[in-house]
Each structure stands twice: as C-alpha cells, then as structure tokens.
Amino acid sequence: MTKLEIIRPETSLSPKAGDGLTVALGQIAPVWLDRKATTAKVAATVEHAADNGTEMVCFGEGLLPGYPFWVERTDGAVFESDDQKAWYAHYLDQGVVIERGDLAEIQKLARDRRIAVYLGMMERAPDRGGHTLYATLAYIDQTGEIRSAHRKLQPTYEERLVWGQGDGNGLRVHRLGPFTAGGLNCWENWLPLARAALYGQGEDLHVAVWPGGPQNTESLTPVIAREGRSFALSVSGFMDPKTIALDLPGADEMKQSDLLFARGGSCIAGPDGKWLIPPINDREALLIATLDHGAVRRERHNFDSVGHYSRPDVLQLHVNRERQSTVRLKD
Template sequence: MKNLSANCKVALIQAEPIMFDKEAGLKKTLKLIFEAEEQDVDLIVFPELFIPGYPIGMNFGFSMGKRTEDGRCDWKRYYDASIVAGEEEFMQLSAAARETGTYISIGFSERDAVNGTLYNSNVIFEPDGTYQVHRKLKPTGTERVVWGDANRDYFPVTETPWGPMGSLICWESYMPLARVALYQKGITIYISPNTNDNPEWQATIQHIAIEGKCYFINADMIVRKSSYPEDLKEKAAISRLPEMVCRGGSCIIDPYGHYLTQPVWDEETIIYAELDMHLAAACKMEHDAVGHYARPDVLELKINDK
C-alpha cells in the first residue's frame, strides 16, 4: 500500500431526486455540490440513479411475455431524462468538480451514445474534471426491464491521495467476487450508491467494511410518493406505494465495521465526516483479504474485463 494522505473530508448527500426530469435534477445536483463545497470537503457522494431518480415500484407495463403502450410511454420518458456520458449535462458535472476542486461520485441513468440501451451507472469525477464510469454488472430483479447488463466499465478505480476509490452499485455488493475485484485493486474508500433502506443492509455494509478493511460510504436517497410526476401513465402501481417509499439510511462505516456516522432516516441532509486514513493501513495488521490472510495458491479470481 502506498503512503496515504492523513484525512479525507466527505460530504455524503442524502436527498430526494427530481424524478423523470434531467434538467431540474441537474440543477438540484449542482446546488448541492456547491453547498457541500462551502464546508471545504474533498469528496462529495450522491446516491444511486440520482439523475433522473430511481422509479421504485414501477414496472413500465412489463409482465411475463407482455408489455403495454402506456408502460412504453413512461419508459421513453425515463429514457429521455437519462444522460449520455460526455455530453452537455454530464460535462456540467465535470465542470463543477473542476470549479470546486473536489472528487464527486454520482449515480445516474446512462443512455448509451450508440445503442438504445440504458445502464445503471455511477461516475467518479476527479478535481481536474476527468472521470471514470462504472456500469452496474447485473441489474437486480425487474430492474432488468429498464437497464442492461454492463458491457464495459466493470471495476474502474480512481487513484486519490487517500488510496484507490471505487464503487459497486446497490446489490452488486452482494456479489462476493465483485467485492474481491475491488479489494484486489487496493481499494481504501468503497462507495455504495444504493436504494436499500432495509435493516439487513446495515449488517451487510458493516461486514464489507470489515472484510475489505476500507471505509464504506453508504449513499441512499429519500423517495416519497409525491416524488413521482402526477402525469405518469402507471398510476395504479404508484398509488399503492407508501407515503415514504425509500427512507434513506445513509451513513459511513470505518474499516473496523463501526459507524463513523449513524444512519440518517426520513430526511434530506448532507452528512459530513472526516476519514482517518491511518486506519486503512493499521487495521490490515491482523487481516488482509487479498494479502497475508489469503491463499492465492488455493483460491484465485480471474476477471475478464476486456
């Protein structure tokens, strides 16, 4: 492990997305970036699919072997609100990273520049505006009717003064070999943009922090029934949702599995914390999952990332 800068100040943003609205979502995102930057932070983290929101509870008219024109209409609206990496809206986020001099991680629905597929993606911008995009390897459950499997950008990491930083999106963290792929790259800051407000998830993230001996940044969002546009076609499914659809629970776990910040529920907020990067090395004394506490002569992970 290379020498690490001693401290990283993080702004973890738990907020309500502006659903199905790319322009308004981008405006809110930029506002939150500059608000967080006032606290002289190094890293700003947003949840999964913050632009244009995670449409929890919708099915876009899909059933086994069937689909509806109303569902297709809603899907096309979501498609239009998704972002092409490298185009105008995306580059406004890159410019914000340069202007604030921060690393910025944000989940977005990525529209491919060539084919017609959407991807559940996360981008990490560096302070000079360069970026690495990660596409979700396997959309979970019925997410597969909206987003495709990643066809590139499997396990990118960003080299930072605090060590390698990368992300796995939501249930990707339930893929043990995907976690190991990040551990093998020496990750010290593990970002999880997600929509998991169930209590079991809290046990998962504590385990991963211990297993990887890394800081785990759990970035969740707030979604209310009122978050959905009133003129969507899929009114029946939305009407059955509870008033609070996703409660958040964002928090930061240290490499010992302890809460550096406690989970925050049911409100929009910016969580500030300072990561003591000495822990990322010191806690490997007794356990290093890809080092002295491994058996590469017995167990081997092969990654096909080309």
C-alpha cells in the same frame, strides 16, 4: 434549493497530517425523471459539500434522473403494454448521455471546487445503440475528468424490465488523497467477487450506492468495512411519492401513497466495522465525515484479504474489463 441538514459523527477522527480525507454523502431526492432539474439539484449539493470543506461527495444509485419506482407499482411486467411503453420512452428520453455533455455542469463544478464526485445515474449508452439504460456509477475526479463509468453488472429483480446488463469496464479504483476509492451499485455490493476485484486493486475506501432504504445498508455496510478493513460509505436516495409531477399512466395513483418510495439509510462504517455515522433515515441530509487512513493501516495488521492473508497460488480472480459491444467495426 434549501440547504441540507448536515450530519457529522458524534466522535470525530483526528488524522495526522496527510492521513485525512473529508467526504460527504448527498442523501437527496431527484426531481423524479427530470434530468435537467435533477442535475441542478445535484450541482447545488456539490456546491454545499464543497462549502463545507469536503474533498469528495457521493450520490445514490440511479439518482440522475431517478430510480424506476413505477415498475412494481403499475403492473410493469405486462407484455406489450402501451402504458409501460410510455413510461419507458420517457425514462429513456431523460437518460444521461455522457458523450453529449450531460455531466458537463457537474464536471465543471468538480474542477472549479476541487471536489471528486461519485454519481449514480441512468446512462443512455450510444455504444450499445442508444436505446437501453444502464445503472451507471460515474467517478469524476478533482480535475473534472470522468475517470470511470461502471455499468451495474446485474440489474436486480424488476430492474431487469428496464435496465441492461453492464460489464467489467468500470471495475476500477482511483487515488484520492491518502485513499484508494472504488464503488459498486446496490445489490452488486453483495457479490464477493465484485468486491474482490476492487480490493485487489488496492481499494481502502468503498462507495456503495443504493436507491434508498436502511434494509439495504444497515446489515451490509459494516460487513464490507470489516471484510475489506476499509472505510465503507453507503449513500442512498430519498423519494416521497407526493412530489411526483408527471403526466404518465398511473402517476396520480402513485402520488397518493402514504409510504416513502425511498427512505435513505446512508451511513459510514470504519475499517473495524463500527459505525462512524449509523443509517440516517426518512429525510434528505448531507453526511460529512473526516476519515483517517491510519485506521485502515491499523486494521490491516492482522487481516488483508488480497495481501498477507491471501493465497494467490491457490485462489485467483480473473476480471474482464473490456467494454462489451454487439458490433465491432473495422474500417
């Protein structure tokens, strides 16, 4: 893999001792719908990020093994279509099964290089029968342990043809240096209550993962940062259809498109809502920035949505974090 272009803020922050955290956003393309090859590419990017002194690296929604771009381009809503069944069967076959160790290579890297990873993937979940995929955002800590696997609460539009609905089990935050990090998938970042579930657990570093496109990240990222008085990281994928190498119905026609399927749009906004790195479009890149927790504390002075500016006696959010299952076995 060719080393990624590195993009850093024009004006870097200078945190005092104990207040800094260096993060990376891996805006990369998958080896589309090839789990093993995409895992290798993710691993190479983790290594590249670690070589540049980062303590956390994040990747876009469903990156492993890729977003289902075929659905809207091959009549994905046709009922009982042999073509669509062929696509789905391949997608399912390439899904990530955490329990069989599909993330082991990345976990080992996280442990060996002491780097945390937020990774968007298509999870093939044995606890839901093993034949449905979920858009899952996994958090792997600096010891290589998977600390949460958040299944997207509500697939968006055509995604509902190939993804299942998730649950609240992964609505969790994680301590990382001076920060408390949490993350959401794509359009669920628009859900005020999902964001509030993370704010209420102390989140001050928000990771939003997207399939790719500045139309998603440019408007919302500063809003999340300003609302949460937190750093907001939006990380997207990239996809050039000319790289498609699949023998599936309509794949050759998709490859002829002159339009990128995913344009990137990764960016970082500070807790004042201002850009640290504005959206980076139309190419693969590694965005690297050092964040200053002192900036969070300064912005919480006049607004803290779950602290001094909240009224829990009037407004409260109740969150069900139980992992949902169709069958409850009792032996």
